[in-house]
Amino acid sequence: MPHLAARMSRAKPSAIMLIAEKAKQLKAAGRDIISFSIGVPNFLPGPHVYEAARKALDKDSGQYGSNRGPEALLDAFIAHLEEGGLRGYQRSNIATGIGAKHMLYNLAEALLDEGDVIVFPVPYWTTYLDLAEILGAEARLLPCPAEQNYKLTPAQLDAALPGAKVFLFNNPSNPTGMVYTEQEIAALADVLVRHPHVWIICDDIYNRMVFDGVGYHNFVNARPELRDRVIQVDSLSKTYGMPGWRVGFIAGPEAVANAVVTLNSNHITSIPEVVNAAALAALSGPQDVPASKNAEFAARRDQVYAALSAIPGVVCPRPQGAFYAFPNISCAFGKSHNGRMISNDVDFCSALLEAKGVACVPGSAFGDPLALRISYTCPAEQLAPGLQRFQEFIAELK
Numbered sequence: 066m067p068h069l070a071a072r073m074s075r076a077k078p079s080a081i082m083l084i085a086e087k088a089k090q091l092k093a094a095g096r097d098i099i100s101f102s103i104g105v106p107n108f109l110p111g112p113h114v115y116e117a118a119r120k121a122l123d124k125d126s127g128q129y130g131s132n133r134g135p136e137a138l139l140d141a142f143i144a145h146l147e148e149g150g151l152r153g154y155q156r157s158n159i160a161t162g163i164g165a166k167h168m169l170y171n172l173a174e175a176l177l178d179e180g181d182v183i184v185f186p187v188p189y190w191t192t193y194l195d196l197a198e199i200l201g202a203e204a205r206l207l208p209c210p211a212e213q214n215y216k217l218t219p220a221q222l223d224a225a226l227p228g229a230k231v232f233l234f235n236n237p238s239n240p241t242g243m244v245y246t247e248q249e250i251a252a253l254a255d256v257l258v259r260h261p262h263v264w265i266i267c268d269d270i271y272n273r274m275v276f277d278g279v280g281y282h283n284f285v286n287a288r289p290e291l292r293d294r295v296i297q298v299d300s301l302s303k304t305y306g307m308p309g310w311r312v313g314f315i316a317g318p319e320a321v322a323n324a325v326v327t328l329n330s331n332h333i334t335s336i337p338e339v340v341n342a343a344a345l346a347a348l349s350g351p352q353d354v355p356a357s358k359n360a361e362f363a364a365r366r367d368q369v370y371a372a373l374s375a376i377p378g379v380v381c382p383r384p385q386g387a388f389y390a391f392p393n394i395s396c397a398f399g400k401s402h403n404g405r406m407i408s409n410d411v412d413f414c415s416a417l418l419e420a421k422g423v424a425c426v427p428g429s430a431f432g433d434p435l436a437l438r439i440s441y442t443c444p445a446e447q448l449a450p451g452l453q454r455f456q457e458f459i460a461e462l463k
């Protein structure tokens with residue numbers, strides 16, 4: 066048999082999906098499973114989104130669409146950026162694609178040659194490392210442990226950027242739920258100004274999910290001279306409860322947006338018309354669903370944070386955005402549960418799933434093997450029992 070391309074030996078399926086699959090299988094086999102594993106919102110978009118999609122279906126032309134995206138959708142995204150405080154983008158600065166994941170892949174292809182260095186903080190969203198590995202780029206990882214609130218410091222960034230081509234930043238963070246304050250963003254932006262050869266990708270798809278009045282802040286507003294190097298990545302998946310509709314955006318310098326459009330023309334051609342119509346309705350219609358969900362997630366964060374903070378030995382910096390918590394559970398290593406030895410995060414998550422039916426993602430999937438990720442988007446009635454089982458599991462360790 067002919068062999069696969071060499072890059073496929075470096076490609077791995079998403080670790081998060083593997084855990085979610087295992088939890089699904091146990092559930093199908095009749096086990097009572099509470100899944101804290103997958104980061105999908107627990108709500109659907111408003112009825113106007115479905116109505117727009119149905120109307121589009123009725124008059125569907127069956128034609129290919131624009132490689133960049135239809136003008137009305139580009140304009141709606143520009144208005145969305147403005148509403149979030151990012152002004153001054155034109156249609157020529159925007160491109161659309163099949164979710165943020167596809168936009169990140171496009172950007173990596175557009176900006177990185179083999180051997181180029183891409184810098185990002187650890188913990189990172191799993192796909193970042195996979196992308197770098199598939200494309201043969203060198204990932205320069207900056208460890209940001211729980212003791213520094215999982216946040217990157219200006220000194221770390223400054224030391225890492227010489228020789229780098231791309232800095233990839235994610236705020237609010239998946240997996241930690243950390244949100245950078247205005248001062249922290251300004252301090253990082255000052256460093257970025259001093260490294261003019263570096264592209265800056267901001268994967269800020271959780272920018273509407275920020276609690277405690279911290280607000281969402283970005284490098285472009287902090288230091289406007291960074292605008293010609295910053296690429297904002299956004300998506301409808303989390304904000305509008307539309308992960309399966311697969312709509313993502315970028316806003317950045319024209320040259321980068323044009324490169325993404327060229328890649329689109331060869332990869333996907335366009336987003337389907339029906340999806341475009343749904344996306345337009347989500348962005349330009351009533352915004353009450355995202356706003357009310359933000360309040361609900363803030364309340365859930367309180368519940369999760371209180372439960373984790375009450376466990377002796379578990380260290381969890383307080384999340385302030387997205388819908389994740391990332392407790393350091395290394396206090397459990399070297400102990401056992403019902404005779405089963407726990408040596409690391411993977412052992413912990415497997416034993417927890419089997420003993421208590423609670424699925425979490427091991428921190429090593431995000432580059433931090435001392436922790437695990439809890440996604441708190443499960444049905445409301447499962448949150449308290451899931452947290453209680455988590456607490457019991459740790460209390461039962463010997």
Ligand SMILES: Cc1ncc(COP(=O)(O)O)c(C=O)c1O
Pocket residue numbers: 104163164165166167190235238239268270299300301302308312313
């Ligand atoms: C930080 C981050 N970026 C990108 C994505 C991908 O989003 P999309 O569904 O738009 O592809 C996710 C999804 O979990 C994410 O957490």
